[in-house]
Amino acid sequence: MNIGEIARRAGVSRSTVSYALTGNRPVSDATRQRIQAVIDELDYRPNAAARALKEGRTRTLGLVIPPASRRLTDMQLGFVATVVEAAAGADFDVLLSPSGGDHDRSFERIVTGRRVDGVILMEIRLEDDRVSRLQRSGLPFVTIGRTRDAADMWSVDIDYTVLVSRCVHHLADLGHRHIALINRSAELVAAGYGPGHRALAGFTEAIAERGVAGLDVCCDDDAPAGEACIERLRAGHPEITALVTVNEAALPGIQRGLERAGLHVPRDFSVAGVAARHWAEDFRPPMTAADVPTHDMGAQAVNLLLEQLTTPTAHPRHLLHTPPISLRASTGPAPRPGI
Template sequence: MATMHDVARLARVSVSTVSYVLTGTRPISDATRARVLEAMAELDYQPNAMARGLATRRSRIVGLLMPMSERGFGATETAFVTGAAAAASDAGYHLVLSPIGAGDLDDLRRLASQRMVDGVALMEVQIEDGRVGVLQETGVPLVLIGRTSDTTGLSYVDIDFDQTVREAVDHLVGLGHRRIVYVNHSAATIAAGYGPALRTRDSFVAAMTGYGLEPLMIPAEDSAAGGRAALAQAMTQAPDLTAVLAMNENAIFGILAELAVRRRAVPGDVSVVSMVTSPAVAELAYPALTAMTSPGSALGRIAVEALLRQLDGTGAHHQQLLPCALEVRGSTCPAARPDNELTGTGLPGG
């Protein structure tokens, strides 16, 4: 494999001159530059990524900022990352994962000031997310995988939570379920302004009241123990519940366990739908979970592609919502007993 010294020898210049041609850090005459480029072509010399980056003033690295929690990554979160990494690789970029959350603004300022990345994609976006302002102030191109409350002038891709929740509720109501409980993320996550938790809460209220039904939401810690506690609370507040809708993958297995302990069969006694879930997670459960399947890989890919268009100056702001897709498996079935109170409410069969 040819080296920079080989190029310098063939072009009859110094190694430093070859370096200057690659990096553009000093002016080089057109004739000398031509000799160096001809030598590189003849030797099939491939400059390393750092040299190419210096020449173009780019690192060819994009960052994916995703805060890490103690629970780590599950299959659903991983799909976002793999989709983003594939899009970056296809364009000749490297993707670097950084655990910078909405509260780590000093760390973000350091990262932005060092210009180690050409642009960033933000995950786990809060309704009011300070990371956006820091990146705008420092001039770092960005795209959101999620949405803030004000998206003016921002590029984002996100799940269409309104449609996703509505279709999940439609599925359960269509099966005759009237007493449906929604298990969300934790109370602390909701209070912190995590976008998906707030949007699904509001969408659940709208979907249920649209059917004339009472919406009951239970927050749950992101753990199996949190799911068990949430189900116990739900049974206390709604002992007649016949369906659970959940957007908390770690809690869902605790929900299923607590139902088993209470001898409530799934789906015979209680139907369960998991939202924003990967097929890999849905099929781990028994019975396999009916789920609103996450478009995570597509969202990661679209976000990075939109970011790279910003870097190339070929794309305007990109704003797009994708719904989850309903995949019916073994955890839902018609309600165990007909509820005559549904008549006249506008529900199926009413």
């Protein structure tokens, strides 16, 4: 049996059957039921489209990612992989859609095209038009990250404010009096990227509490930028003896920059930060860090979205992770002047 036969028996056009199966355009409930009755009568072998027709769902989740023109960081790729894995475990497919730049139409098709049952949105800004658009649409969604006011949203996030603050306190406890924050790119921070702003807030607060000198710098998400950042720090601020970073993609360059400067970690310089565990463990020596639970967060985002689909009246839930600082070999006592 094909679409033409279904259309003939249901007394509708082929395109109507196609719209009913794919959800690309609205079809009345009565027409949808008539088409489903034909499928049931002929004992058509169930497939994804037929099941979607019967359940009124696509069994597909949308995952909105940064634009393809910007290389995804390892952490972002981790979120994508774990969302896909968790969705498959619940018998859902995942439709990837870029947003930002020239991709507004792609995002709009996700919202209005009835292609997905719900959306997981990554890389959240403090003021995010995509969140506002999803709220107006009524389409269930979960954010990995959160806006400035996330009280009425479902979200999974890392508490960058607390974690960066803890890193600063750890370094201050070791006697460091001049500490730098290597943040994400200036472009992201200027756009209101949540983790960048919250990292800076935690850094500024902790610096003030401990009475130490702090310098915050932005860095692009790649190794050459990390190396260049260390070169600038050493040239302009040789008094700095430690840094905190939330830019894991820059870590290989940070390591090379310290090596080129002849600095031994942690004897001459200490490094701490927030990063996925393998990034921290691959640093030389292994980096003291709050290990981001990427796998848990991706799975939790899927579970929160499925909870909305099964219980539309459920109250929004927020999962905010504050993993402990794993003490490794990259932090040590501040070097004594002249040593």
